[in-house]
Amino acid sequence: MRKLLATLVIASWATVAHAQKADLIVTNAKIVTLDSASMVAQALAVREGRIVAVGGNDAVEALVGSATRRVDAGGRTVIPGLIDSHIHAVRAGLTYATEVNWIGARTIGEAMDRLRQAARARPASWIIVAGGWSELQFAEKRRPTLAEVMSAVPDSAAYIQLFYSAVLMTPKAQETLGISAERLPAGIMAERTPSGDATGWFTGTIISISALFDRLPRPSFEDNIAGTQQFFSELNRLGITGVVDPGGFSIYPSHYAALQKLWREKALSVRVAFSLFAQNVGAEFEEYKNLTQFLPMGFGDDMLRFNGIGERITAGMYNNNAPDAAAKDKFLQIVRWAAKQGLSVTIHWPEDKSVHQLLDLYEEVNKETPIAPLRWSIAHLDNASPETLVRMKALGLGWTMQDALYLGGDRIAAQAGEAARRMPPIVTALRAGVHVGAGTDAHRVASYNPFVALQWMLDGKTVGGLSTRGPDETPSREDALRLYTVGSAWFCFDEMRRGTLENGKLADFAILNQDFMSIPIEQIGATASLLTVVGGKVVYATDVFSNVK
DSSP, rough: OOOSSSSSOOOTOOOHHSSSSEEEEEEEEEEEEOOTTTOEEEEEEEETTTEEEEHHHHHHHHOOOOEEEEEEEEEEHHHHHHOESEEEEHHHHHHTSSSOOOOOOOOOOOOOHHHHHHHHTTTSSSSEEOOOGGGGGGOOOSSSHHHHHHHHHHTTOOOOOOEEEEEEEEHHHHHTTHHHHBBBOOOEEEEEEETSSEEEEEEOOOOHHHHHTTTTTTOOHHHHHHHHHHHHHHHHTTTTTEEEEOOOOOOOGGGHHHHHHHHHHTTSSSEEEEOOOOOOOTOOHHHHHHHHTOOOOTTSSSEEEEEOOOOOGGGGGGOOOSSOHHHHHHHHHHHHHHHHTTOOOOEEOOOOHHHHHHHHHHHHHHHHHHOOTTEEEEEEEETTOOHHHHHHHHHHHHHEEEEEHHHHHHHHHHGGGGGGGGSHHHHHHHTTTOEEEEEEOOOOOOOOOOHHHHHHHHOOOOOOBBOOOOOOOOOHHHHHHTTHHHHEEEGGOOOOTTTSOTTTTTEEEEEEOOOOOSSSSGGGGGOOOOOOEETTEEEEEOOTTTTOO
């Protein structure tokens, strides 16, 4: 039974906590602490970036001094800061200031309006939509046509990417890149009408489309800085205070300069734990050894920290359901080295039918170097079987689970049939004791909105309204929230430092515009933060809390 505890004060308060005054207090709140007792408190106090008290209004009032900032939550819900356990946030930030975002656009007309606005704001610049949308989000239930895009931005070089499967390019974009339906890069095919006319859409694989994206003009360093700040502020607006970033295609070592500059200037508003993603096909081991010479595991601080290698370890084991002996040997060489170096490893693996190829190698490494303390993890794997989850538990492997079925669930359900009812197997994984973190895989293949992901975790409905996952694999609201907070914190060794609102933990939290714990599930996706705090510092505030600094 949960109830508001108006006078409870955690018994472990040290004497010094009473003697020193708080920097910030929040009162008159519904604080979902997510502690082991599932306590719902009324107030909390912060000093020097950490929580020093959680309890009732009267208790924290004793910590108020002349310099204490006060926040009256007005009965609103407070949650621990959300942590996305698998999001390409660094890459998204680099281009956020110069890209067009179709996330949340409900019609093709609205999407075209966003193109027009971008063309007016940046005349003569490329118009780039890097992903994060699906045709099923539009009322028309289809992709835009080249004619519609040309009508919106007739004079622009426009590049519009759909997941990692298709790209629309205007004639000016094709001309600039030296591409046409008759002159195609490796791995790219031109779509044609039944009569043979080119549609402007091109298809390919994640590898070939990523290579195509790499040919686009890069934003300036100043744009990288502005975009990173804008994107992180947008994450803050949605209650996100931390990300675990697996690297990704189209982001190279030099592209981390903007992030590092903001870190040095203490201007980051989101805690970032980042992995290194191998870019040099055939020379991945040399790349990892070179980049980690002066980058030991965990290097950094509370705001920016190196978190190991992944999510592509080698090209030969990436999206390969039947790797040969040579591919496995090369992969094994790298992960064996990583284990001895004490590095975390996260890997992209989508299919349960082939994951034994990976787990067999991990079990071999584990015989030499225990990997459980290193917190290796598998990303995606939406169709993980109970047997796979048992093997993962035995190795101490974690699972970063994303809402891929929100945008792509109609297609996946059509392929998987009844098996989609248990995809992803959230409840089975938790019962097996596997560490699970929630996230999005944004922003090319998904929306970065955590509340959209949380709503999908609870109702299993795609953006098109199709109900996929069944009740047996549907978590409770509290469990879903735990996966997005303390569950995700485990993947960067931080579950004892953040993810719950308890005495001594980092003061990362958000005051929401509606009560996540009680509103109808279909309204959860519209949730946002009114005030977001990272380490006791206000990083986002609406007008309601504009006086809090």
